Amino acid sequence: MNILFLNGSPRKSGYTVGVMKCIEKGIDSQHSVEWIHSYDLDIKPCISCLNCRPNRECILSKDDGHNVWHKIRSADAIVIGSPTYFGNISGQLKILIDRNLTAFEEIAKSGLEMPIPLHNGKKAIMVTACNAPFPISQLPTQSKGTLQAIEIVFKAGGYNIIGSITLDGAASKNKIPLEIQEQAKILGTTLQS
Numbered sequence: 001m002n003i004l005f006l007n008g009s010p011r012k013s014g015y016t017v018g019v020m021k022c023i024e025k026g027i028d029s030q031h032s033v034e035w036i037h038s039y040d041l042d043i044k045p046c047i048s049c050l051n052c053r054p055n056r057e058c059i060l061s062k063d064d065g066h067n068v069w070h071k072i073r074s075a076d077a078i079v080i081g082s083p084t085y086f087g088n089i090s091g092q093l094k095i096l097i098d099r100n101l102t103a104f105e106e107i108a109k110s111g112l113e114m115p116i117p118l119h120n121g122k123k124a125i126m127v128t129a130c131n132a133p134f135p136i137s138q139l140p141t142q143s144k145g146t147l148q149a150i151e152i153v154f155k156a157g158g159y160n161i162i163g164s165i166t167l168d169g170a171a172s173k174n175k176i177p178l179e180i181q182e183q184a185k186i187l188g189t190t191l192q193s
Ligand SMILES: Cc1cc2nc3c(=O)[nH]c(=O)nc-3n(C[C@H](O)[C@H](O)[C@H](O)COP(=O)(O)O)c2cc1C
Pocket: 009, 010, 011, 013, 014, 015, 016, 017, 082, 083, 084, 085, 086, 087, 088, 129, 130, 131, 132, 133, 141, 142, 143, 170, 171
């Protein structure tokens, strides 16, 4: 299997990446794992020309957005992680996802027909980290909003969301709690099967 880890955090030693790495630990070495760190990429924002409908390349001049399109299309399973920023995903991850609309779903040129999900049944996991402590973290204005934003993308793609992990109260922690490490590793093992 080709498993794609899409990281929306600028902090490679932060909690989002930390939890995603725990998921990776649950994956056997026979599978290939690829990481995309959105903040390392040069991606111009989507200009809503919709030229990519139904299945054409983005008309913007070549940048990393085009490369990511192929990686999303060909991955057998996917993990998307983002820090919670104002109850949502990070800006750079949003740019990356918007630029890759047709990597997740196919839309007829007219835009009048229902979009067709391109990844029916593929497994997916959502991860977020936030500073708000439980139970405030569960509000739609906090980590729940972030997970909902990722869920919208996964649902559009037709993925089977097998789980999500929220690391809340990040500011008051100095490491990822053991139970979250374990939960993440188990999810990683489930992702590959
Ligand atoms: C621009 C910005 C907005 C943030 N908004 C929220 C928020 O709405 N709720 C929250 O609990 N934490 C918020 N935080 C805190 C981050 O979610 C927290 O620091 C998290 O651990 C970052 O993830 P990372 O460790 O992967 O970088 C915000 C941080 C930044 C920089």
